[in-house]
Amino acid sequence: MVNLEEMEEDSTVKVRLAEPRDMSSIQELIKHSFRALADCVSDTTERETMAAKLETHAVTMASKELQEEHWASHFADPLSAFWVAEVVPNNVESNKEAVVVGCVAVKPHADREGAELVRMAVSPTERGRGLGGKLVNALIEHCKDFGIQRVYLTTGNMRAADFYSKMGFLVYSRFENSFFGKPMDVVRMIRYVTCGPIINE
Secondary structure, eight states: OOOHHHHSTTEEEEEEEOOGGGHHHHHHHHHHHHHGGGGGOOSHHHHHHHHHHHHHHHHHHHHHHHSHHHHHHTTSSTTOEEEEEEEEESOTTOSOOOEEEEEEEEEEOTTSSEEEEEEEEEOGGGTTSSHHHHHHHHHHHHHHHTTOOEEEEEESOHHHHHHHHHTTOEEEEEEEEEETTEEEEEEEEEEETTSOOOOOO
16 A cells, blocks of 8 residues: 655645546545545434444445446536546656545536536545645636536535635535435535636645
8 A cells, every 4th residue: 555645745746637547546535535424423323323324325336436337427528527636756767656535526517507516535644735625626627618607516514515615615505414314414505617716725
């Protein structure tokens, strides 16, 4: 297993379009993103129960992501796109390999004026280093290029909601949703694409 801490000083973070070879890394990132939802449950006992259920759900969702037909659906529309953030060694002669540590995708709405931000995930060891911001900014620039005016997202993870707020998203709807039989606060957020890139440290 690659030690990301050792790679940090002599490496660069690169955001690029995802490729089929990235599927297994994306699978692991999706698992982590679902596990993080368990932290949103206040009751400790319920949190442990939720974590176990989310583990199973995460495996199912990640396995679906690996199915070729589902993967192809991300690129069936030219407005759709899937990106990964990877840590790339600066020394080309180094025997260290690039490591995928984040991902995000965008799906256009039927009206072609709006789009949905989905599959946002950053490796737990890499959070707080600006990778999420780089991914969101790549998505926003893509939307600008294709004339998409608004980007929407839905999340039940309030830590994630705080991050999105820093990236220019606004909460326009709050509701309670049942997740595995447990109530969870959920927010809908929007960002207008005319808002320029935001640097998130």
